Each structure stands twice: as C-alpha cells, then as structure tokens.
Amino acid sequence: MSGPVVVSARPTLAVRVRRVWAYRELLVGLVRKELKVKYKNSVLGFAWSMLNPALYLLVFWFVFEKVLRNGVPQFPIFLLSGLLVWNLFSVAVGAATGSIVDNAGLIKKVAFPREVLPLASVGAAVVHFFLQLVVLVVALFGFRSDIAWSYVPLLPLALVVVIVLAAGVGVLLSALNVYLRDIKHVVDLLLLAWFWFTPIVWQFRSLADPGTAAERLGLLNPITPIVLTFQRALYARLETESGPILPDWTVAHHLSLLLVVFALGIVLVVVGEIVFGRLEGDFAEEL
8 A cells, every 4th residue: 555645735945946937937928918018008118118217317317417416427327327226126026015916816716836926027127127228228328438347247146136135025025915905005115215225316435434334234225235236337436526426345345245135135035935835825815
C-alpha cells in the first residue's frame, strides 16, 4: 500500500515562486491588458505616458528656475533624473495595492497565482518608465547635458533595485488592502508625503552635509540612494556657485548603498509573499 498523501494548505515560499514563474505568460498578458485598458479609446495612446513627465518638466522648470530662481543649472535634467524613478515606484505601488480588489471578478472565476496581479501592475509601471525615459533622453540632448559615464553602469542595477522594492511593497499591500480597504487611500497620502522627502525637487547635499546625522537620516529613505545614483550619472553636477547639489561619492559607495536597498527589497518580497500566502485563502469571501 502506498503511504498517505499529504496536502499542504499553504504552499511554501519556494513553491509559490515556482508557481508565479510557471504563469509568467499570464503575467505578460496581464501587463498588456493593463496597458491597453489604460489607453483604450485614447487618441494619443502611449504618448500620454511621455506627456506626464514633460508637463512636470515645464511646470517645475518655470516655478523653480523662473519664479523661485533656485540656482540649479539645467534644472529639468536634475528633476527628470529623479522624477522618472519616483514615478516608476509610486505608480507601481499605487496600482499594485488595489490590484486584487480591482480584479475581484477574475479571482472568483479563474485559478492562478494571485501574486501575478500586483506584479502585473509593477510590470506596467516599468513599461511606462521606458516610455517616459524618451523625454529624459530628448532633454539630455536638448540641453547638451554632461553625463558621468563612469556611473552609468550603475543605472541597470538601480532600476532592478527599485523594481524589486516596488514588487515587495506592492504584493504586501495588495493582500492587506483586501481586508482593510482604507489602505489604498492611506498609501496614496503616504506616497505624496514620501515624494517630498525624496531629493527630487530639492538637492540632497544642500540639506545633508557629509557624515552628519542629516545625511544618515536622509539615507533611511530607500528611494534616496536610487534617485541619487540616477542624478549622479545623468545630471553629474556636484555643486554650483549657489551651493552643493549632489554628494561626491565614489562608484563603489553608490554601489554599496544600492546593494543595501536591494537586500531590503528582497526581504520585503519574502515578507510580502509570506503575508500574501497567509491571507489569500479568504480573498474570494472578502471580495
């Protein structure tokens, strides 16, 4: 006689990861669906993704260069270098948080790894990032901006880090939002505050001197090292006559900070998967 069959009500983390990988074609399909739905019946279509950072560029350029005269040369390049990274993270987390609730009908009808839904939101945000990157590339040529080429190889890693971070936070919040619907609204408010605590429209070095408590406090924001890496590579100005702008860190120092945030992202992915696995059993009833 064969031994008893053991049925695990909660698959292990490794099993869950393999399941998501097995449904990777569905993940790609859901990313396409999100992109198509977002621009359905739109005349400009994907061009709207590029108009968003272009509008930010014009508004912040006018306010900070012409009205406030902040003294940062080529401010649009400085702004976009950090803004595009922030847009990727905030759009991914915001969309992922509501992804389970927004797809309640699909969850009740079809069996598939539910994590695919928040991950699809992250994937769609990545596509938008590359579309918006076109605006930054055009601005770099238009302003004839200098690029710190020795820091450019760090950009792919920085991009991977922000994606992993967004995936971990998104999966975790998407599960919690099923039971506490206020989380989606709280996340929107927190992201708004988080934006202003990130050195995107203000200069990190102007508020945080090297080795000070202010610098250490600023680096507790996990998005800050990612933004600073993009700014260091693509804006490349450390200071002006008006004062310091970016920290004079070596490539190795930027790399070490990125690896710390990457480790944090992995931890969040693991925690998010564990929480998601514990809560998803009652999704259908709650939805």
